[in-house]
Amino acid sequence: MATFSERYNHTESRTVVQRESLDELTRIALWNLFYEFNEKLPHFYPASAYPQRDLARLIWADYLEKPLDEYSTIAETWRFAKHRVLKSEWYEACNFMEFLLAANKMKPLQVELARTLNLELEAKLTGYRLIDRKVVPVDSEAESAAISEALDDATSEPLSGVRHHLITAINKLADRAKPDYPNSVKESISAVEAMLELITKESVLSKALPKLTTSGVTLHPAQLAAWKSLYGWTSDEDGVRHSAKAPPNVDQATAKYMLATCSAFVSWLIEAARKANVPGLT
Numbered sequence: 001m002a003t004f005s006e007r008y009n010h011t012e013s014r015t016v017v018q019r020e021s022l023d024e025l026t027r028i029a030l031w032n033l034f035y036e037f038n039e040k041l042p043h044f045y046p047a048s049a050y051p052q053r054d055l056a057r058l059i060w061a062d063y064l065e066k067p068l069d070e071y072s073t074i075a076e077t078w079r080f081a082k083h084r085v086l087k088s089e090w091y092e093a094c095n096f097m098e099f100l101l102a103a104n105k106m107k108p109l110q111v112e113l114a115r116t117l118n119l120e121l122e123a124k125l126t127g128y129r130l131i132d133r134k135v136v137p138v139d140s141e142a143e144s145a146a147i148s149e150a151l152d153d154a155t156s157e158p159l160s161g162v163r164h165h166l167i168t169a170i171n172k173l174a175d176r177a178k179p180d181y182p183n184s185v186k187e188s189i190s191a192v193e194a195m196l197e198l199i200t201k202e203s204v205l206s207k208a209l210p211k212l213t214t215s216g217v218t219l220h221p222a223q224l225a226a227w228k229s230l231y232g233w234t235s236d237e238d239g240v241r242h243s244a245k246a247p248p249n250v251d252q253a254t255a256k257y258m259l260a261t262c263s264a265f266v267s268w269l270i271e272a273a274r275k276a277n278v279p280g281l282t
Helices: 024-044 051-063 074-087 091-102 104-123 141-153 157-174 181-200 205-211 221-235 252-275
Strands: 129-131 134-136
Touching: 024 051, 024 074, 024 091, 024 104, 051 074, 051 091, 051 104, 074 091, 091 104, 091 134, 104 129, 129 141, 134 157, 141 157, 141 252, 157 181, 157 252, 181 205, 181 221, 181 252, 205 221
Parallel strands: none
Antiparallel strands: 129 134
């Protein structure tokens, strides 16, 4: 929400999404949340437990990568982590986010921490959201919601393969050290293909789409044509699903678009299949 001074042009409001960077105010806001949630930990454990100490030792050894025999205090550990998050490369804030969300001692607070961090990432106009405890480069709440909804929809056992493809697509897109955009696209479209196979028993997307109607799932002809074209792009001689003379020219924007689009289609197919009483999916 814009402040009074921003609404009346006394201070400049942010209008550009932060990509490949996080400014100082964003880093501080995220750091404050990290610290605040650490202070909440004792409320979720018995008095005989020491969750903050255990978390600090984990941060010291696994995040800061320091010798455990040199560990000193909780306060010193958080000072080191603070310096890295605020003063090192911008992505260290993202690394620490993922680290805390994966830490076993933070488990009682992980859902609320992820939700609160996402609100801050959105408020600070960053091009990133937390999805399945990974920092993923998506620009809008709609994209984030589509991906998260598909993951939630695909939690039952018959849909484990679909969910696996989506998670793999996320991981390849979210890898800040070595993102693999072509294979992220491949996994996104494979999630759709896996979903279609569950409905039609046909393993090839282009062949499965026309068979949806016979399974009781009705797709508008325009949508059918669009998905055939999209599949054709991924499968042509220079596409992402087959070997080519040169690596496919797929950028982050394309990989994000495919992940969000395929996720939304997967959710639609799941709902439509259940309404049509497709065996195994009701």
